[in-house]
């Protein structure tokens with residue numbers, strides 16, 4: 312196992328940030344921690360990268376214990392924190408050089424690993440990090456996290472605040488790094504990115520709701536789910552919420568995702584009800600549950 316977490320708990324005074332968390336990440340796996348703000352993702356990353364002590368439980372990374380072998384872990388892992396980790400007043404090249412130096416290596420020595428990523432920002436190597444765009448900062452931060460050839464890479468919300476094209480490029484890069492044998496633990500609040508991981512843990516309020524492959528996670532969804540659309544979205548949501556048979560109602564893009572608490576649900580009855588509430592252009596069709604649907608259901 313590349314990462315092994317056993318019964319980890321951590322509180323900040325009255326806040327239980329992590330409650331009895333256990334999971335394992337295999338070598339070479341791309342594992343996602345999926346959860347909203349405040350779920351406890353950053354706290355877990357800080358424990359696994361030896362920056363914070365857990366109150367209870369044990370964890371190993373690359374075979375090293377996070378408390379007893381903290382020095383070995385620091386040499387074996389790369390960490391890209393959610394908050395900007397670069398020195399704003401240093402240039403692109405100076406930042407990279409700095410991180411290489413503190414790990415006792417050079418840019419040249421490990422250039423192969425970062426080449427794909429670094430070539431994209433190399434034209435700006437004399438620009439101060441503080442003056443880079445969000446996507447470029449992210450590429451530089453990733454290059455810095457990789458410069459000492461880590462076995463395990465921790466990425467805390469690497470794509471938050473990054474445009475969709477750069478997000479896609481970033482995930483392509485992660486797949487290439489994975490092919491080079493690096494184990495990756497990545498957190499994200501974006502459910503579409505969850506589908507790109509080998510396995511995911513859904514996490515909320517410091518607890519793991521479920522762990523599985525993205526394909527398997529959606530099978531936990533317990534009910535038939537429907538896309539519902541009408542002429543007035545706001546009124547549609549209010550009407551569905553007022554419907555006595557609803558099990559769940561929430562907006563999903565241009566639709567509302569609806570589930571019913573009856574086993575013999577007939578969409579025609581729902582349509583008639585919505586018409587009685589003065590809605591028109593009503594479409595109701597069965598759809599497939601997504602990771603987001605499953606998360607919402609498990610989080611209930």
Ligand SMILES: Nc1ncnc2c1ncn2[C@@H]1O[C@H](COP(=O)(O)OP(=O)(O)OP(=O)(O)O)[C@@H](O)[C@H]1O
Pocket residue numbers: 323324326327328346347348349350351352353354355468
């Ligand atoms: N130093 C701290 N002191 C007190 N409470 C904290 C501290 N750090 C985190 N928390 C609380 O612990 C909980 C988990 O926070 P954490 O930052 O680990 O979550 P997260 O999933 O990374 O969310 P975010 O993306 O918002 O950082 C939250 O309720 C947060 O307010």
